[in-house]
Amino acid sequence: MTAMLEMRGVSKGFAGVQALRDVNFSVEPGQIHALVGENGAGKSTLMKVLSGVYPSGSYEGTITFDGEARRFRDINDSEALGIIIIHQELALIPLMSIAENIFLSHPPARFGIVDREAVYRRTRELLAQVGLREQPDTLVNDLGIGKQQLVEIAKALSKRVRLLILDEPTASLNEADSAALLDRLVAFRQQGIASILISHKLNEVARVADRITVLRDGRTVDHIDCRIEPVQEDRIIRSMVDRDLAHRFPERDARIGDPVLVVEGWSVYHPLHAGRQVVRNVDFHVRRGEVVGIAGLMGAGRTEFAMSLFGRAWGANVSGRIRLDGREVVLSNVSAAIDAGLAYVTEDRKQLGLIMAEDVRKNITLASLDRIAPNGVIDEISELKAAGEYRTRMQIRCSDIYQEVGHLSGGNQQKVMLSKWLMTDPKVLILDEPTRGIDVGAKYEIYCIINELAAAGRGVVVISSELPELLGICDRICVMNDGAFVGEFAAADATQEKIMRAIMRNRDTGNGMVANDGQIGTVRP
The missing domain is CATH 3.40.50.300 (P-loop containing nucleotide triphosphate hydrolases)
Structure with missing residues (x-):
């Protein structure tokens, strides 16, 4: 033809x-x-x-x-x-x-x-x-x-x-x-x-x-x-x-420790619709060295839950308790969350995660200005050094650290955003759709970074709409629907079918109970 x-x-x-x-x-x-x-x-x-x-x-x-x-x-x-x-x-x-x-x-x-x-x-x-x-x-x-x-x-x-x-x-x-x-x-x-x-x-x-x-x-x-x-x-x-990826997901030897983040009775209402509860009395925990996935359909409340934890960046009438390293903390704003050791990598890097018209250097150091400006004035040498180190560590492909982020590929933009939050040295890193819109090679590199963070004793939370991704990189998967957790699976027991069954069974019952491995019951931390 x-x-x-x-x-x-x-x-x-x-x-x-x-x-x-x-x-x-x-x-x-x-x-x-x-x-x-x-x-x-x-x-x-x-x-x-x-x-x-x-x-x-x-x-x-x-x-x-x-x-x-x-x-x-x-x-x-x-x-x-x-x-x-x-x-x-x-x-x-x-x-x-x-x-x-x-x-x-x-x-x-x-x-x-x-x-x-x-x-x-x-x-x-x-x-x-x-x-x-x-x-x-x-x-x-x-x-x-x-x-x-x-x-x-x-x-x-x-x-x-x-x-x-x-x-x-x-x-x-x-x-x-x-x-x-x-x-x-x-x-x-x-x-x-x-x-x-x-x-x-x-x-x-x-x-x-x-x-x-x-x-x-x-x-x-x-x-x-x-x-x-x-x-x-x-x-x-x-x-x-231009190389074989023998495994889509890198192997790692999980060494899971004590709880680093514990959330109890967490509830959040919509900021514009006062009577609409978006997150419903959620209990959640992450251990040191653990990668926990959150699965769910669009609108399940996953992003709202994550953003509300991160210094109440979203939501109204937020209630509940947060403990980091066993100590109760009040994260009333984003600065308090960062200082306490929490970091959130947004799903929307172009609107909420990066300043597209600024260069790689400024974007990487943006959340850690206190480290490069101890007296209120940016130390350019410290800034250059920090940005250069993360460029090398994260293998960010750019002409130099003065290149505008908006001119980078999606995968490299994602690495810049990760670098920004890694520079804050978080205890717990929440990743919201971390591989959306990037290719398989860049995905593999980000999976390796997640493994490195877990190996260093960080707690990692991954929100993803791709079930194979969660099954490939997580130690434990929690399932969310209609603002509540409705199922929890160890990685060894989880399948796509079980996760979808948990979502759909809860939708059908409408009783707030939890579907776990085909059974109705409760999820225990």
């Missing part, structure tokens, strides 16, 4: 860094073509070249679409041909309706006046195409992230999309929403719409892709035609990282 898109010999550099090197890439009509590689491999850069974000003249190579050479000056040129890109960070306006978001740039109009009847009629048609039943006047802010992703796709369909580019579309979705989105791509394929899927979730790639292209260090290193050869994840990983 003749390709609808061909990119040949594409090269692109930034300030001495070569992001793309002679890349070849093509897509056939109605094809789902997956583009995979480590963070920093050049995937997003290649798609920005294709969509006109990086205009013609700023790169080398050729783009052919529908048999004609194309020189896109900006994103409007590519969209005019039906090439639509949906970035990982959704471009929706929360306080506007679904209809307003979809047609904001191109509303149907009569005599220069927006035809609201046509807008609502067309919005209903588009929502039906992506499987949403919401009304056109529903505010985007009232939708979950999975439905917001489908609104973005509806917006693309409104522009008569022929080639849809999705950059990590399922990174923030739960399994049900991810499956629904992937099913939608398959349906589009049957309608003749081609898709380019950028994803680190290789199981999802294997499920829907017709072809897979692997990038490494800005080069094309492998092509797989899924229609004529089997998809082997080991082959993809080997191509991505």
Whole structure:
């Protein structure tokens, strides 16, 4: 079949860094073509070249679409041909309706006046195409992230999309929403719409892709035609990282000591809805050298629980007791939590975890200014030394410690955020979705860091939506649902099925009891 898109010999550099090197890439009509590689491999850069974000003249190579050479000056040129890109960070306006978001740039109009009847009629048609039943006047802010992703796709369909580019579309979705989105791509394929899927979730790639292209260090290193050869994840990983990962999760010899963090009767209410209890009388503990996972569906209260512990960074009417190293502490604010030895690595590194416009050096030292500014003035030598040590220790790939964090890959941004909190020398480190949106190689490095922290006697809490991850790195897994812990499993006894059974059984019973290994009972610390 003749390709609808061909990119040949594409090269692109930034300030001495070569992001793309002679890349070849093509897509056939109605094809789902997956583009995979480590963070920093050049995937997003290649798609920005294709969509006109990086205009013609700023790169080398050729783009052919529908048999004609194309020189896109900006994103409007590519969209005019039906090439639509949906970035990982959704471009929706929360306080506007679904209809307003979809047609904001191109509303149907009569005599220069927006035809609201046509807008609502067309919005209903588009929502039906992506499987949403919401009304056109529903505010985007009232939708979950999975439905917001489908609104973005509806917006693309409104522009008569022929080639849809999705950059990590399922990174923030739960399994049900991810499956629904992937099913939608398959349906589009049957309608003749081609898709380019950028994803680190290789199981999802294997499920829907017709072809897979692997990038490494800005080069094309492998092509797989899924229609004529089997998809082997080991082959993809080997191509991505240029080495074998014999085990996805590093082995460690757990040496678990006395409790370092004990939480009793912890309750938290929503900060805006006074009567809504989000965390319900939770008891929780972590021992020295132990990695404890918290599993649960989106909305279970995991992040709210973690943030409320961390100096009441979220929530209202917080009650309960916290003991660190056997001593009761009152963590009334974030500074008190840091001083007591608690650290929280947020799931949202771009909005809450890092200052993207600042350099690596300032981001690493940001939470430990008292260590580099003993007299209230920053000692630049101490700052440089500390940042350089963590850059080496965490293997942060950057040109130097003066490079802006916003220019780093997702995996390296995550390492900078980890460095910031490790510099505070915490007794307990809470990691909220620590590997979201990063590749298998960077994930393995972060797992090794978690092992090192546990080996040093730290208590580590890992919140993750990826059950295989929790099963692979944790000593104990607690299951959360509707603001309460509803199950607890030792790593040796835990399975994905048992964890999901605990969640669903509690939902069905609705009695606050705990599902543990298929039995209804209580969890004891």
